[in-house]
């Protein structure tokens with residue numbers, strides 16, 4: 213279900229002029245600096261900004277046009293905020309049942325199925341006001357799915373959750389996106405989270421969409437301006453695994469080739485993607501025999517871009533994927549790196565954590 217929007221809204225001195233298109237089957241990251249209009253765009257999609265003009269079309273259905281303005285309760289949206297708004301005096305199960313009772317359309321998934329997917333089955337009889345922050349967010353997400361949404365809007369759902377639960381919850385969100393296949397727009401400040409969880413990204417600045425496309429491309433650190441706050445990294449798609457339990461290693465089949473990683477760094481259910489920080493990638497002109505580097509991946513230099521006055525980002529084509537290495541300018545010079553050169557990428561570690 214494709215989503216098209218072209219929205220104008222004046223809010224005090226802030227002007228939103230957001231135009232974009234989200235392909236069918238996408239989980240979309242909405243990224244951009246604080247105050248760029250991410251939450252405002254989400255509110256417009258939900259029909260919560262009465263001053264919004266322009267057009268929003270979801271599949272074949274116009275939600276906003278010069279003739280129509282579909283009210284929020286008819287838009288079939290599952291909205292999850294940073295701080296979960298739940299019915300405090302009801303149990304978890306009653307919260308889900310309430311959402312299901314008011315849901316439109318035919319239910320695609322049963323409540324026990326939803327509860328199991330987001331791991332709240334043991335919490336079902338608990339009162340909401342006894343739950344931790346991470347548990348509340350799980351319930352809020354389950355409740356949103358229980359309402360049979362055509363579109364999920366998640367406004368930084370993980371940001372109020374502590375670091376440990378955040379990682380765990382992000383793995384569950386990834387599973388949910390795969391299992392329920394509900395188109396989702398997901399606001400996050402965390403690029404690594406966006407890279408792992410989404411396949412499409414929209415970058416906003418000053419109320420406008422300034423870039424959109426597959427997440428790995430939008431977040432490619434060798435494109436656009438370097439981020440002052442987020443360390444550069446590459447996103448690598450995974451296809452399969454072989455556990456080498458005796459050695460405590462896991463062999464991953466990935467877009468850049470085979471990778472050996474510590475077994476305990478990979479969850480039981482294979483994630484779709486891993487993050488490789490650019491500072492964890494080194495380069496060598498020839499293969500190292502007798503080296504401690506387990507991962508030496510044949511690669512070709514595609515682009516060299518200055519990153520600071522002492523460092524450069526080097527984009528490498530490896531297999532069907534891309535890696536970006538962060539090197540000193542001195543190394544770039546001493547290795548005589550140039551576009552097209554064949555090299556080996558030496559990978560120190562891979563991560564699933566938030567950069």
Ligand SMILES: Nc1ncnc2c1ncn2[C@@H]1O[C@H](COP(=O)(O)OP(=O)(O)OP(=O)(O)O)[C@@H](O)[C@H]1O
Nearest residue numbers: 223224225226244245246247248249250251252253
């Ligand atoms: N009711 C309002 N009146 C005037 N300005 C508003 C109002 N609501 C929001 N704004 C302004 O609109 C701009 C966009 O806000 P919005 O919350 O959409 O940004 P954001 O990208 O989601 O930011 P953050 O990442 O900090 O959550 C901000 O400059 C904000 O101050």
